[in-house]
Amino acid sequence: MTPIHPSTLDETGAEQHRAALVYVTEAFAEAILAGIESDSFAHAALAAALRELVAAHGEESVADFAERLPARLRSGEFSTRARH
Numbered sequence: 001m002t003p004i005h006p007s008t009l010d011e012t013g014a015e016q017h018r019a020a021l022v023y024v025t026e027a028f029a030e031a032i033l034a035g036i037e038s039d040s041f042a043h044a045a046l047a048a049a050l051r052e053l054v055a056a057h058g059e060e061s062v063a064d065f066a067e068r069l070p071a072r073l074r075s076g077e078f079s080t081r082a083r084h
Contacts, residue, residue: 028041
């Protein structure tokens with residue numbers, strides 16, 4: 001299985017990543033309009049994403065990817081508001 005390195009996407013991969021993020025963002029908005037709480041949807045989306053990644057890359061590659069998430073979170077990579 002191939003390792004997961006989203007930060008090293010080529011231009012085509014980066015464009016697909018941006019397009020996919022638009023779809024996910026729209027799905028979040030639709031779920032909220034349907035009365036689903038955003039944190040419930042987020043947990044379900046993470047579970048679905050991890051299942052897909054495991055199917056594509058295997059458990060060990062996804063575990064390695066997940067081990068790098070705390071540093072990425074703390075650095076603000078996933079934050080939507082400005083950090084102080």
